[in-house]
Amino acid sequence: MSGDALLSIELSDVGKHFGRFQVLDHIHLRFPAGRLSALLGPSGSGKTTLLRLIAGLESPDQGVIRFAGEDVSHLHVSRRQVGFVFQHYALFKHMTVFDNVAYGLKIKPWRERPSKPVIRKRVMALLELVQLAWAAKHLPAQLSGGQRQRIALARALAVEPRVLLLDEPFGALDAQVRAQLRAWLKQLHREIAVTTLFVTHDQEEALEISDHIVIMNQGRIEQSGSPQQVYDQPANPFVCTFLGQAHQISAHLRQGVIYCGDQVVGTAAPGLSHEGAVRVYIRPHDIEVLPPDDTRSALTATLEQIAMIGPYVRLALRLHATQALIPADMTQARFAALHIAADNTVQLVIRKPHVFV
Amino acid sequence: MIAGMIARRKPWVRGVLPGFGLTMGTTLLFISLVVLLPLAALLSQAASPGWAEFWRIISSERAVATYKLTLSSALIASIFNLFLGLLLAWILTRYEFWGRGLLDAMVDLPFALPTAVAGLSLTYLLGPNGWFGQWLQALGITVVYTQLGIISAMIFTSTPFVVRAVQPVLEDMDTAAEEAAASLGASPWQIFSGIILPLLVPALLAGFALAFARSLGEFGAIIFIAGNLPYHTEITALLIMIRLEEYHYAAAAAIASVVLAAALVMLFVINLLQGWAYRQR
Numbered sequence: 001m002s003g004d005a006l007l008s009i010e011l012s013d014v015g016k017h018f019g020r021f022q023v024l025d026h027i028h029l030r031f032p033a034g035r036l037s038a039l040l041g042p043s044g045s046g047k048t049t050l051l052r053l054i055a056g057l058e059s060p061d062q063g064v065i066r067f068a069g070e071d072v073s074h075l076h077v078s079r080r081q082v083g084f085v086f087q088h089y090a091l092f093k094h095m096t097v098f099d100n101v102a103y104g105l106k107i108k109p110w111r112e113r114p115s116k117p118v119i120r121k122r123v124m125a126l127l128e129l130v131q132l133a134w135a136a137k138h139l140p141a142q143l144s145g146g147q148r149q150r151i152a153l154a155r156a157l158a159v160e161p162r163v164l165l166l167d168e169p170f171g172a173l174d175a176q177v178r179a180q181l182r183a184w185l186k187q188l189h190r191e192i193a194v195t196t197l198f199v200t201h202d203q204e205e206a207l208e209i210s211d212h213i214v215i216m217n218q219g220r221i222e223q224s225g226s227p228q229q230v231y232d233q234p235a236n237p238f239v240c241t242f243l244g245q246a247h248q249i250s251a252h253l254r255q256g257v258i259y260c261g262d263q264v265v266g267t268a269a270p271g272l273s274h275e276g277a278v279r280v281y282i283r284p285h286d287i288e289v290l291p292p293d294d295t296r297s298a299l300t301a302t303l304e305q306i307a308m309i310g311p312y313v314r315l316a317l318r319l320h321a322t323q324a325l326i327p328a329d330m331t332q333a334r335f336a337a338l339h340i341a342a343d344n345t346v347q348l349v350i351r352k353p354h355v356f357v
Numbered sequence: 358m359i360a361g362m363i364a365r366r367k368p369w370v371r372g373v374l375p376g377f378g379l380t381m382g383t384t385l386l387f388i389s390l391v392v393l394l395p396l397a398a399l400l401s402q403a404a405s406p407g408w409a410e411f412w413r414i415i416s417s418e419r420a421v422a423t424y425k426l427t428l429s430s431a432l433i434a435s436i437f438n439l440f441l442g443l444l445l446a447w448i449l450t451r452y453e454f455w456g457r458g459l460l461d462a463m464v465d466l467p468f469a470l471p472t473a474v475a476g477l478s479l480t481y482l483l484g485p486n487g488w489f490g491q492w493l494q495a496l497g498i499t500v501v502y503t504q505l506g507i508i509s510a511m512i513f514t515s516t517p518f519v520v521r522a523v524q525p526v527l528e529d530m531d532t533a534a535e536e537a538a539a540s541l542g543a544s545p546w547q548i549f550s551g552i553i554l555p556l557l558v559p560a561l562l563a564g565f566a567l568a569f570a571r572s573l574g575e576f577g578a579i580i581f582i583a584g585n586l587p588y589h590t591e592i593t594a595l596l597i598m599i600r601l602e603e604y605h606y607a608a609a610a611a612i613a614s615v616v617l618a619a620a621l622v623m624l625f626v627i628n629l630l631q632g633w634a635y636r637q638r
Contacts, residue, residue: 057536077539084540090533094555104541107551152537159541 006034007068007162007195009054014063016049023049025219027063031197031212036189038206039199041216042242047199048167050216054197055165056080067162083156083194087168089148091140097151098136101126104159126154129188146177150184157192166198170205182209203243207231215239232352237281240354246281247326249319251355253278258353261321264298268355281354287328289315290347291338297347301326303340308332317348399617402610414611423593424615430504430592431572434511438568439561441512442519449520450527464521467514472577475513480582483509502584507592510578515568522564526557559634566627570620 009031016024023046031037039047052058054065056077065073072080092100099106101123105114114122127133130150132143140148149169156164169185170178186209189196200206206213207227214224215238222242223235234240237248251260253274258265265280290297304325305316313335315328328348340346403411414420449461467475483490483500493500500506530553538548576594584590593616600609 055540057540077536078542078544080540081542082540084537086533086537088531088533090531090537092534092538092552103538103543103551107538107541107543107547155537155541 008033010066012064014060016061023219033195034193035211036196037212038210039214040206045216046219047216051165051167051199055082055084081162083161083164085152085156085166085169087171089152093140097138101155101158130154145173164194164196168199237356240281246283249280249324251278251280252276263321266350266353274357279356284327284329286351288349292345294347297349299348301348303344303346399610403614406607411611414608415615419587420612422588423591423596427593430507431569434508434572435565435569437512438516438519439565445520446523446527464517468517476578476581479510501582506582507579510582511572511575514575514578515571518567519564523560526560559631562627562631573620
């Protein structure tokens, strides 16, 4: 949609506090041009504030924000050419859907303002894009939440923004609509290819649709990278536990081998030269359960509980070495093939232990 | 309206709380005693001398002069209060400042103050030797004993109506819509006129109607400052008072019924406008 060259967003040493509370603490970040990036974090992590700083709805106490190299830190929101989509839609409820989408075009100074037929054509094209052309004459109150959010998106796109910013865009919608809109947003982004940032606290949403994820916690950046990267190589325990489930066991490291008690869990990544106590995080689906007579593993546990959860089975396992209880997931078929029952002793292979000092 | 309420609450559909019959009955009784009965008495009193006499009284030159003065003053005062009230409500909802609570409480002062006290202090302030009056006098503006005085008294007593009508709407307003407009490139004036003001129209109309009705009936604050010169600065309420003092009850009631009709027409028109404004949303 935007004819301009794609633009990256850079933040250097950006800080912001409200009263005494440090909301953002020395943020250095770069969002790649033309990509769909997610700002992910628990509530209170500063992700929405960061998005509002980029939009110009808040101003930073320190640091510089650049759009494609141009310093926009002190540019007013109305001059920044950003499209902003709010969690609760923020539609103009006294205007029809058509007038909502046309608003950004109609208020331009007359020199830049397109003619009425051009505005009409562009608004209708956008309403087609969000599949709501039939609702042009409706008022926002007559539409469902998902439809309203699509109108809000069309309104933001009407002025051909240089970047598109979405603040928990699907947060107020129910699960089914949310899933539909996610897929639709991903598709839409492929068509318009504007640099897009969206804020979410839902890790699944971030992993599913983004090209790039920034994980925030307490006003700091914990990690940023591709979804694959942050999931497979979490930089710290916070990222590891925030992105999907992971359970901690205490262990120690001796010459690159991880021991839990005196049983071997696996080998650490080659770079880790630490000796002594470490925390190991294990995801439920990274545990391979073997029958008791298997000899490939030295790590043993007692099967305490079996729960059938839809298509998969969750086992609660008590490690013999530390008496820690950890969960393991597997398919129904795999579980049936094991021929094990509660109170059996099993052997475990940990496919991908995440080790943190 | 009442029929609708009764119809909606069918006797066999019991709500959680009982007592519809008792509460509705009490309400109707009090409305009859306090509102309908006095109005009926007024109308019957006004009609007692016969149609020709009634018309002669209400269309007398002196009476017509009071209508013109009262209506035009109330209109000007209410329009002024539309702006002042919006400004006050805006300040009270949009900004954090020291003494906001105090200012908020002071808005209600014209409600609490006996109107005679208001009239006296206004007369003192705006009189030829008063704090403001002496400066206005120097500029050639006389407030006391002119229509300007009547208008200032009306403004003083009816300001809270607009403020209290607009304030809750402004408080509930979602600022995200304004931020959205700003991100689309709107200037502050475009945001105010295109996004905020349309949503305030019903509340402004309601406040205007109440302020206008109050100004039509204002008496105490005005008589001190108006001078009460027949044909020039005599308001309708005062003429009614004068007729009463002359024991000419029919004439008083006849003139009062004109004020009543004006107030009813006003409320009706404002209600229509409000209905229209709500449908625009």
